[in-house]
Amino acid sequence: MATTATTAPAAHRCSYEDYEATADWLRSQTEQRPKVAIICGSGLGGLAEQLENRVVIPYKDIPNFPQTTVEGHQGQLVFGTLEGHQCVCMQGRFHTYEGYDVYKVTYPVRVFSLLGVRTLVVTNAAGGLNSSFSVGDIMLIKDHINMPGLVGNNPLCGPNDDRFGVRFPCMSDAYDRDLLALAQQTAEGQGIGAFVHQGVYCMVGGPTFESIAEGRALRTLGADAVGMSTALEVVVARHCGLRVLGFSLITNMVVTDYDSTLKANHAEVLDTTLMRTQDLQGLVRGILAQMPVDPEDLYK
Numbered sequence: 001m002a003t004t005a006t007t008a009p010a011a012h013r014c015s016y017e018d019y020e021a022t023a024d025w026l027r028s029q030t031e032q033r034p035k036v037a038i039i040c041g042s043g044l045g046g047l048a049e050q051l052e053n054r055v056v057i058p059y060k061d062i063p064n065f066p067q068t069t070v071e072g073h074q075g076q077l078v079f080g081t082l083e084g085h086q087c088v089c090m091q092g093r094f095h096t097y098e099g100y101d102v103y104k105v106t107y108p109v110r111v112f113s114l115l116g117v118r119t120l121v122v123t124n125a126a127g128g129l130n131s132s133f134s135v136g137d138i139m140l141i142k143d144h145i146n147m148p149g150l151v152g153n154n155p156l157c158g159p160n161d162d163r164f165g166v167r168f169p170c171m172s173d174a175y176d177r178d179l180l181a182l183a184q185q186t187a188e189g190q191g192i193g194a195f196v197h198q199g200v201y202c203m204v205g206g207p208t209f210e211s212i213a214e215g216r217a218l219r220t221l222g223a224d225a226v227g228m229s230t231a232l233e234v235v236v237a238r239h240c241g242l243r244v245l246g247f248s249l250i251t252n253m254v255v256t257d258y259d260s261t262l263k264a265n266h267a268e269v270l271d272t273t274l275m276r277t278q279d280l281q282g283l284v285r286g287i288l289a290q291m292p293v294d295p296e297d298l299y300k
């Protein structure tokens with residue numbers, strides 16, 4: 001009998017023991033015990049270079065880890081300290097368009113949770129849909145539209161493992177409002193508020209960029225930016241109780257006009273990340289510098 005995304009065969013899902021085996025192996029490679037995980041988007045891996053006392057572990061050496069296949073994603077975990085926080089950075093993430101299922105794409109998030117991570121910072125490169133945005137703007141993600149999840153391709157499909165979280169997790173609070181406010185305030189303090197906005201990120205499957213009709217439809221749905229990642233990771237992070245802070249770098253404007261001759265392409269995406277990577281790194285550092293090391297102390 002044919003299987004659908006909602007009834008993925010158990011073999012495609014990962015067991016608690018798989019996640020634990022990976023977490024145990026990572027613990028055996030470093031004494032660092034990160035509380036913050038950072039997933040770096042396309043061309044945005046430079047943030048991991050900022051860590052002090054770095055321990056670098058290639059994905060190919062990590063049990064059960066997938067490999068990155070996309071240009072701009074290096075394929076290694078970097079442990080280290082940033083602004084006083086013990087962090088683990090994914091220099092390269094996984095996407096469903098690479099052929100990975102939603103369980104593999106989100107595999108690292110549950111491993112991070114088992115390692116003791118409490119806060120997840122996600123970054124991505126995205127196409128701008130909001131006509132007031134410009135290329136090079138930074139969007140603080142205040143909400144998402146999880147397009148794969150809405151049609152049943154959700155990493156929480158299948159039997160629920162209560163050791164991670166509840167069967168029906170809430171997503172109306174997916175992006176931590178206190179961290180969002182701190183990010184906005186930090187951006188203003190750093191004098192970059194003019195190109196930092198808040199907005200809704202829509203995840204689509206890719207790897208095609210949007211047709212004009214698709215771009216228009218997503219804008220009508222309420223998306224301010226569109227990309228091919230992040231929402232699945234955030235769903236799994238919220239399921240296991242992590243706080244989430246998300247950033248989209250607007251690397252191109254989605255074409256929504258039949259008279260336009262612009263054509264989205266990955267080279268342009270990577271070029272724009274070069275232009276803004278320092279600002280984004282500075283912003284993340286500025287936020288971490290003001291964030292209490294113990295998340296329980298946040299805003300006490």
Ligand SMILES: O=P(O)(O)O[C@@H]1C[C@H](O)[C@@H](CO)O1
Pocket residue numbers: 040041042070093095123124125126206227228229230265266269
């Ligand atoms: O990993 P992210 O979401 O930053 O990567 C975006 C989406 C595609 O992977 C790629 C398209 O250029 O950039």
Ligand SMILES: Nc1nc2[nH]cnc2c(=O)[nH]1
Pocket residue numbers: 125126127128204206208209210226227228251252253254264269
């Ligand atoms: N889907 C999608 N992903 C992107 N990632 C960077 N730019 C884009 C875009 O225009 N569309």
